[in-house]
Amino acid sequence: MKTLLLIEDHELIRENTAELLELAGYRVLTAENGKLGLEHALRTRPDLVLCDIMMPVLDGYGVLQVFNQHPQLAGIPFIFLTAKTERADLRRGMALGADDYLTKPFDSTELLSAVAGRLSRFQHLRPDYDLAHGGLPEFLADARRVSNLPDLAAEHRPHAVPRRQLLYAEGDEPTRLYFVEAGRVKTSKTTAAGKELITGFYQTGEFFGYQALLERGPYHDTAVAVEASTLRYIPAEEFHDLLLRNAEVSQQFIRLLAGRERAREQQLVELAYHSLRRRVADTLLRLHEPAGGPIQLTREDLAAVIGTAPESLSRTLSEFRQAGLLELSASGILLLQPEGLRRANW
Template sequence: MKTILLIEDNLDIRENTCEILELAGYKVMEAENGKVGVAKAMETHPDLVICDIMMPVLDGYGVLHIFSRNPDLARIPFIFLTAKTERTDFRKGMELGADDFLTKPFEESELLKAIEGRLSRFEQLDQVRIRADYDLNSNGLQEFLDDVQLTVELESLSVDRKSHFFPKKQYIYTEGDRPSRVYFVRKGTVKTIKMNPEGKEFITGLYGPGTFFGYLSVLEKMDYADSAVCLEDTELIYIPQTDFEQLLWANKQISHQFIRMLAGRVIEREQQLLTMAYSSLRRRVANMLLQLNEQASEETKVIRFSRDDLASMIGIATESLIRTLSEFKQDGLIEISGSSIRVLQAEKLRRANW
């Protein structure tokens, strides 16, 4: 028998709702205000909570806030019961993590349907096991989103993932734009850049097939701190901001999966900054070639970037890059054909003491 905690300060409503739930086969605990409700929840860990918003001592928003910060309570389905109908009230509740809203007065069937839906969804959450890793370079994004579909009710993720095509040199967004989505690279390569006051470009990130970008600004709820430009003809998939946020916070396993996928990018950025700050010119060029070589197609292992772009990635003058590449070629470490570069001796590049 499922246990429901009903937090409601109005005695008549509390008694009537309690009677409906008991007739439907639920065990019901009652609380006359938010403070009492939180204490009972911590003690008994109910299967679901129905909570009024406007209450003395501690209102419904306060109750939900406490639930969201307590690991033992955070995963309990939470339904707001309220007379408020303003959109801002619904928005605030959803931002705090409410799973559903019921507006007074409500029909008995409406109440029971909401409860059944929430309980069913959270049973699915407990049963689903998100795999430890996905091959995002093949069909991993589709597999990941399909697995998430079992746990998250997102209409926009249930339809085909439409591809959006961008030609080479096309801007996807510019610094200062307001983020509205997260991007997944299906084909092609995207660079993110910042410009200094003199107009010199510095590449802050490279994103090839199987990678996400644009997510940091979405998570921080801030304007884009850089611009994104296609280095070649590129195919992108959009994940709207609201869907991404729900996807990320839907359950702990999904959150951990995204953290693993995104953390690598942060580590790369930190390594890039350390290299720029302390390494020699030859070491900086070698490290960038090794990184790009790992990202290159397994079939060709060819690095195809303009000399200006390579110099911007490393933060050096183009002339210095060209001179260093020529030295590497003379040493037999790399092969150069036009704008293409092939690493011939990766281990020597990695171990050289420059």
């Protein structure tokens, strides 16, 4: 049963409206002013709010501002109730983030239709977002609607990053979440002996840099674009809003982040149990699929990802080349027969 909060100072309107909503199957909390309404909402988070504009103690605008700013209340659908003489003030309410309004007096059909429509619209995100094919802007737009985060998806324009561009260094404080729209980025650590240890490769459709944001501490590695790339940035504050503002958005966002962790677990299994040829083949296929062009990585970087010496990698690549599966050139590694690599029993 959905819980509605009705904030209305006119007693007769409040009682009649509450009765009608209860007959329609909703649980209704009522309050005669904005202050009492907020107290109700903090005790029991409603699924939707119906709120008069002109009220004593705290008016409807003040109520909406508190809802927008409070992490426990932000994202709840909000419908203003307004008299005809107050309609000129509606622009202010909509600018503050109100989702709809009803002009008093309203009939039962208008009321129930508005409530059902807003509950339906704010109830669900899409079950899946294809991050490799434009899914991030779609998710952010939907999260903006569901969680009442007006800045989401509005300023997250793509940023072109040249090859070898440093994105952040080990020890830096995190300021944003990174998303690879095109290209590839590597993360690495420097050992006490000064040797680079690659901790990950990120490509189209993948997030990176979120571990430090979750820990609220400095980066434990360094991120560099290994080829010309296109990235999107989500500021740290919005990252935490996505995790905290709305339970459904949080769950979906965590699922999107967790896709990378599942892939990393699979790579660890491959390192432990697969042959060198199989590991090389699987890594080439992972790096090939998003772009379709040559894989532009140094032999040292590619060997580090696979977990072998550069010399062993070179021998295996030569064998694949002789079998007609790939082509080696100064521009990179071009897979000629991806399905041959995938089907071969290495």
